[in-house]
Amino acid sequence: MDESLVVLHKAIKWAEKLHRGQDRDGLAPLPYFTHPVDVACKLRYLARVEDATDLCAALLHDVVEECGVAPAKIAKRFGAEVEGLVRELTRTEPTQGEAAGLTPEQLWEVRSRMLLGDIRRMSARAQRIKLADRLSNLEAALATRTGEKLARYVRQSYLILEAIPQDVSPPLWDAIRSLLEGAKEG
Incomplete structure (x- = not known):
């Protein structure tokens, strides 16, 4: 079996194990593991990425945030390059001091500014993996969110497109833009 397929299979199995018992948001939540698989599929089939390192990072992009996995464990299993990409994709969160006394809306704004930074x-x-991640999350948000929560997510998605040059991945960038334009019309 091709070495890249072996490492991808290993990443899929580990991500599934780590995300087991977690669910996506929504009225009929799917297992959380469906999200990193969707991100990797968008990266592979829409953006035409064949690099196993990038695809592994897509599969593992949420394991630090959502599962508490130490980046060193990722490096040990998949190498420093995958670990480095996952580390880049892991959100910086406000400290307790920075979050103290903030309303939920203010906290969301602080987190959004940190994400854009x-x-x-x-x-x-x-950034290309982040575009695949945002596309997956935006599709889910359009199906499960309404009102101000959806409007806020749409606004943040436009800001993400401003932060990431289109030439990073025209197919992913354009797909997000198309969804956002459709959301504006709908």
């Missing part, structure tokens, strides 16, 4: 500092490879 993180994105601007990412490598082009990490």
Whole structure:
């Protein structure tokens, strides 16, 4: 079996194990694991990425945030390059002191600014994975969110497109833009 397929299979199995018992948001939540698989599929089939390192990072992009996995464990299993991409994709969160006394709306704004700062500092490879991640999350948001929560997510998605140059991945960038334009009309 091709070595890249072996490592991808290993990443799929580990991500599934780590995300087991977690669900996506929504009225009929899917297992959370469906999200990193969707991100990797969008990266592979829409963006035409064949690099196993990038695809592994897509599969593992949420394991630090959502599962508490230490980046060193990722490096040990998949190498420093995958670990580095996952680290780039892991959100910076406000400290307890920064979050103290903030309303939920203010906290969301702080987290959004931090996310945009993180994105601007990412490598082009990490930004491309972030586009696949946002496309997956935006599709889910359009299906499960309404009102101000959806409007806020749509606004943040436009800001992400401003932060990531289109040439990082025209197919992913354009797909997000198309969904956003459709949301505006709908």
